[in-house]
Amino acid sequence: MIMTGIMDGTDAIVEAVRLAVASIPEDTIEALKRAYEREENELALFNLSNILRTIEIGRRRHVPVCQDTGILNFFVDAGVESPHLRHLKGxxxxxxxxxxxxxxxxxxxVDVLTGRNSGDNVGRFVPVIHWRLTEGDKVRIAVLPKGGGSENCSMLEMLTPSDGLDAVKDVVIRRVRECGGKPCPPIILGIGIGGGADTAVEIAKRALLRRVGERNPDGRLAELEEEILDEVNGLGIGPMGLGGRTTALDVKIEVAHRHPASFPVAIVFQCWANRRAFLEIEADGEVRIWQ
Amino acid sequence: MAVKLRTPLSRQDVRRLRAGDVVLLSGTVYTARDEAHGKIIDLASKGELPQPLDLNGAVVYHCGPVVRERNGRYEIVSAGPTTSWRMNRYLDSILSLGVRGVIGKGGMEAEPFRGRAVYFAFTGGAGALAAESIKEVKDVLWLDEFGVPEAVWILEVRDMPLLVAIDTEGSSLYER
Incomplete structure (x- = not known):
């Protein structure tokens, strides 16, 4: 789904958020349909059929597919020559x-100290905005609404460097097994390896913006993604944790250089409601929105 | 074949259900998450439960909905279940107040359900689908105090499709 035209910046953000929460991307729907077709477990079929129905209702009625519309995360690549820089945050x-x-x-x-809900999804450090400066005069923004159930399973582990990549696999499998049905499987896993603790978590979350089925361009990481995906699906947790063949739709790995003494691994869980949208704002105000 | 049930649920209604059955539920459902559970249990212990909360044979829904206000009336836009595991600490107390059905996702401890109540699973994330079964918002409690997700929404539902995941014999689909 693509929208283009000259548009006010705030309107563009509203439309991108609406698209993200009401419309699950095609690549994710295709993966869910494949999961349905290869499933035999009745409980898994009950859940997968409800999932496909709610996706259809969200699209038709332009309402949030899932009631947990999450904390909004914005990943901004801001061209240093864009005339809109000063307006972006507003x-x-x-x-x-x-x-x-x-x-x-x-x-x-929600305010951590008082427990009060701000009521408008804005608060201290919320929405989450990740800024990156790029060349040129375009601004590209990715919107990732992140729900609480899946985020509660996300984790960071500081491994010992000599444990190597095998340990990464073990950590991921252990965590997925521990969480069972809680993150609303079939899940998508974003895995960040390397960096400092903060970098590992950020690249893991950013990895979720890639399309389902899209492999890391580095062949070694692509292979690791597929290995972990196979092992996770071998666990039999299944849709909503009630058993079945599909526990994960995909696994995405991103890496960063690390300190010689550190080997951080971050795992960010995304539920089947793999919500995302992108928008690009040209210097002349032309906006393009897609998923 | 789905079993049709209407609230308030009787002891017989829940006792004949078995884990794996599909139920179409009609009647009144009370949403409650972490904070609402704490408050309900506290008020009940003092005998101060507000009038619209009738927990005898009631069904509690672990849900924080998306709500739209139109001409002074509330409309439920999307309302799937939240993770029930967080409410385990309140489970025994809430069932002791007469609650006979709990709707959520991810499962709960099975033991407290034995002999008196069932756990219904609804598909996590299927908020738009759940909203199709919700016909009316009858009332809302503690909206200002708790905000939209944690408030108690009193909902009229019709033929809400649910899966019995923990039955009164303590049999649980999550422990197979």
Whole structure:
């Protein structure tokens, strides 16, 4: 689904958020349909059929597929020559507030000390905005609404470097098994290896923006992605943890250089409601929105 | 074949259900998450439960919905289940108040259900689908205090499709 035209920046954010929460991307739907076709377990079929039905209702009625519309994460690649730089943060904040009442979204920003919900999905460090400066005059923003159930399974482990990549696999399998049905399988796993602790988690989350079925361009990592995917699906956790052939739709790995003494591994869980949208803003105000 | 049930649920209603059965539930459902459970149990212990909360034979739904307000009326837009595991600590107390059905996702401890209540699983994330079975918002409690997700929404549902995942014999689909 693609939308193009001259558009106000705040409107563009609202439309991208609406697209993300109401419409599950085609690559994910295809993977879920394949999971349905190769499934024999009745409980798994009950859940997969409900999943495919709710996706269809979300698309048709333009309403959030899942009621947990999450904390909104924005990954901004801001061209240093874009004339819009000074407005971006305002557009994102205002767009988040407007999307909350117009789409609508569930308000999910809670004050840690008082327990009060801000009511508009805006609060301290929320929405989450990751800034990166790039060359040129375009701005590209990825929207990733991240639900709580799957995020509660996310983790960071600081491995010993001599344990190597085999240990990564063990950590992932152990964590997926521990979490069972909690993250709303079939899941998508983002795995970040290397960096400092913060980098590992950020690249793991960013990995979720890749399409289902898209392999890491590095053949060694692509192979590891497929190995982990096979092992996870061999666990038999299945849709919603009630057994079945498909526990994960995909595994995405990203790497960063690490300190000689450190080997961080971050695992970010994404539920089957693999929500995302992208928008690009040209210097002249032309906007393109897609998934 | 799905079993049709209407709230309030009787002891016989729940006792004949077995893990794996599909139920079409109609009647009143109360949403409650972490904070609402704490408050309900606290108020009940003081005998101060507010009028609209009638927990005898009631069904509690672990859910924080997306809600739209239109002309002073609330409309449920999307309302799938949240992870029930967080509410395990309140389970025995809430069932002791007469609750006979709990709807959620991910399962709970099976033992407290034995002899008195069942756990219904609904597909996590299927919020738009669940909303199709919700016909009306009858009332809402503690909206200002808790915010939309944690408030208690009193909902009228019709033929909500649910899977019995823990039955009154303590048999659980999550422990197979």
């Amino acid at each position: 557009w994102i904040i205002d767009g988040t507030k407007r999307a909350t009442s117009e789409v609508p979204l569930r308000p999910n920003a």
